[in-house]
Amino acid sequence: MADITADVVAIIAKKLPPDKRNLQMTDRLDEIGIDSLMGVELMFDLEEKFDIQIPFNANDAKMEFETVGEVVEAIKKITGKS
């Protein structure tokens, strides 16, 4: 079935310029250029793709996911798939 990792990475990569889409699991979202609005758009894209609800409030002091790998893990947890 769906490879969650590949799908999540593809969705994140699509937010970035073509020459910056080669992502590593350890890449930090803020360092690869995902700003706050892009982060909110990313949550929307992921919710739409996997038909899930991601609890995310832009006002929380600590982001629950700071790296590409943490987003992948969060989505795996919510969908119960891998």
Added chain:
Amino acid sequence: MAQRVVVTGWGVLSSIGHDAGTYWDNLKRGVSGIAPAVTIPTDQLTQKVVAEVKDYDPLKHFDERAAAPMDRVAQFGVIAAREAIAHSGLTFDGALSEQTATIIGCGVGGQSTQDENYRRLYGDKAKRLHPLTIPKLMVNAPASQISMTCGLRGPAFVVASACASATHAIGLAFHMVRSGSVPVAVTGGAEACIAFGTMKGWEALRVLAPDTCRPFSRDRKGLVIGEGAAVIVIESLEHAQKRSANILGEIAGFGMSADAGDLLSPDAGGMLRAINGALADGGLTASDIQYVNAHGTGTTANDQTETDALKRAFGAHAGKLAMSSNKSMIGHALGAAGALELVATLMTAKDGIAPPTINYLGPDPACDIDCVPNEARDMKVDAALSNSFAFGGLNAVLAVKRFT
């Protein structure tokens, strides 16, 4: 010659009071208007708290025929305008009717009309919509309905700049009266956008608080959407004195700016230019100001950026400022917010009482200006600012003075 511009009437419809007096009493007491929504279904909302105008019955204010062509937002505006005009003691027959401007801020117009009609169309597959759909949802409706119901025949329009709409509207009206273009203006803001579709849009931005609004506090979780209207009557000092009007306060300066940067993230530089603009326009220096009615939305970004802008504008004097956010009690009434908050600022200067910022849990080091936490404070206020900073980077700041 530039005229001094004074306020001679105010009217308020808010989540903590259906008239200006009740609103002010509840602001001083720290009463919260924030609660789970009752005017819309909440089962599909993840954030369910809002600051609604409670127990609102249009038929207490209008007969059925008069209420029908107005969305909730225009009704709010008319109710606040009627109260303000009655308070001012002005009557608008004869020449004054044609010389009075009506300038109202409104962010988004008749959202419940739009939401309800789209639901009928897309959801119920309705074959037709009611002919009043467009006149009810148009964003200029509050100004049109105020001009019609109150007989104001001078310049009239709505200003739309999201969360800064009412501050921009009042600022323009102030400049028109100051320049002598009109002797009197009826100005303020109205908003009523607690509609299901609009709330889902806000939810998608991930900036809404799940619990309540805690501006400048640690552990704040975002903003809470509110609604309401506030309208003031302003006139040249000469016009007011000639008729021995009761003068409530003075509008002294107005500054505005655009960030021309990020769509949503606030910018201290843009805020600073609007603050400095208002001070310069009013012939004020930073040390003249004792109180700031903050934009204070309760989002992480706004509150720390606004604090930064105030510290840059006021320097060492920032340590002596008191600042509070009415949004802790009335939520963010968007296009009406600037008017509700300007009225509160005028009342603060007039009565010498700063309303509190409620729901305050403790300090956030990034927000280190005294925000009058949880309890109102007696303080002499000669001059104050009221800040409004909108999504889209549009900033507006008004300066007021206690009338002496």
